[in-house]
Amino acid sequence: MSAPGLSAVAESYQTFNPRAYLQNNYMPPRANFASEDFVVPWKLGCLAEAFATGEIYGRTLVDIGTGPTIYQLLSACDFFEEIVATDYLEVNRDVIRSWVRGEEPGAFDWSPYIQHVCKIEGKGEPWKEKEQKLKKKLKKIFPIDVHQPNPLGSLLGQPADALVSSFCLEAVSPDRQSFDRALQNVTTLLKPGGHFLMIGALEESYYLAGEAKLRVVPVKEADVREAFAKSGYHIRNFRSYIMPPSLKIGVDDVQGIFFVHAQKSST
Structure with missing residues (x-):
C-alpha cells in the first residue's frame, strides 16, 4: 500500500486480532442458524444459490482478502479444481494454513x-466430507495487496475462472476512489467472462478486532453497482440485508450487507 491514506490503513491493520474478529462476527448472536433471517445464514444462502446455478465453475477460484474465515468457500469447493486464499496479513494467512492442516488446538469451530x-x-453430503474436500483444494495461500495494479504479482500464473470476496475492499479503502481502484485492480486477476461473487458492508464506517479499530469506507448499494459497472461487469444479481437492531452489538456500525454476483465482460 502507498499514499498517506493507504499507509494509515496498512498501519491500522498491524494490530488486527483474528480471534477477536471471529468472536465479534462469527459467534452468536450473529451466527444464529435457527432462521434464514439471521445474517450468517443469509450470507451462506446467497453463496449456495449462486453456485447452484451451475454457471460458476472452472479450474481456479481466487478468494480476495480471505481473512481468518473459510465459510465463503464452502459452496464453491464442488465447482473448482483449486481454491486460492489470499490476505494482506500474515496472521490471517497463518490462521487459514492452521485450519487446513488441523494443527491449532482451540481453533475456531467451523462445523456449524x-x-x-x-x-x-x-x-x-456428510459435513466432514465437505470439510475435507475444501481442505484438499485449498493448497495455495498467497499474500495480496488490492491497492497494487497487479495485486498478486506473478503468483497466480493465469487468470482465475472466478473470484469471491467478503468484507475486504470497503474495509481496506480510505475513500470511494480507492475502493473503485481496488476493484479494478483485482478484476485483472479474473478471466474475461468470469464471475465475481462479493459480500460486503453497507454504510459502515468502522469495525473492531481486538485493540484494532479499523476504518471502513461507507458505501451504499448505488456505489457498489457503479464501481462494478466502471470495472466492466454486468451485474447478474444484487441483494441487500438490513441489519436488525438485535444484531447491532457495538463491534461496528454496519447498517446492512450486500451480495453481488457480477460477470466480467468477455471482450
Missing part, C-alpha cells in the same frame, strides 16, 4: 457453518 451449508445444498 459446514453443517448448515450441507443442509441448504440438499445433496445429503
Whole structure:
C-alpha cells in the first residue's frame, strides 16, 4: 500500500486480532442458524444459490482478502479444481494454513457453518466430507495487496475462472476512489467472462478486532453497482440485508450487507 491514506490503513491493520474478529462476527448472536433471517445464514444462502446455478465453475477460484474465515468457500469447493486464499496479513494467512492442516488446538469451530451449508445444498453430503474436500483444494495461500495494479504479482500464473470476496475492499479503502481502484485492480486477476461473487458492508464506517479499530469506507448499494459497472461487469444479481437492531452489538456500525454476483465482460 502507498499514499498517506493507504499507509494509515496498512498501519491500522498491524494490530488486527483474528480471534477477536471471529468472536465479534462469527459467534452468536450473529451466527444464529435457527432462521434464514439471521445474517450468517443469509450470507451462506446467497453463496449456495449462486453456485447452484451451475454457471460458476472452472479450474481456479481466487478468494480476495480471505481473512481468518473459510465459510465463503464452502459452496464453491464442488465447482473448482483449486481454491486460492489470499490476505494482506500474515496472521490471517497463518490462521487459514492452521485450519487446513488441523494443527491449532482451540481453533475456531467451523462445523456449524459446514453443517448448515450441507443442509441448504440438499445433496445429503456428510459435513466432514465437505470439510475435507475444501481442505484438499485449498493448497495455495498467497499474500495480496488490492491497492497494487497487479495485486498478486506473478503468483497466480493465469487468470482465475472466478473470484469471491467478503468484507475486504470497503474495509481496506480510505475513500470511494480507492475502493473503485481496488476493484479494478483485482478484476485483472479474473478471466474475461468470469464471475465475481462479493459480500460486503453497507454504510459502515468502522469495525473492531481486538485493540484494532479499523476504518471502513461507507458505501451504499448505488456505489457498489457503479464501481462494478466502471470495472466492466454486468451485474447478474444484487441483494441487500438490513441489519436488525438485535444484531447491532457495538463491534461496528454496519447498517446492512450486500451480495453481488457480477460477470466480467468477455471482450
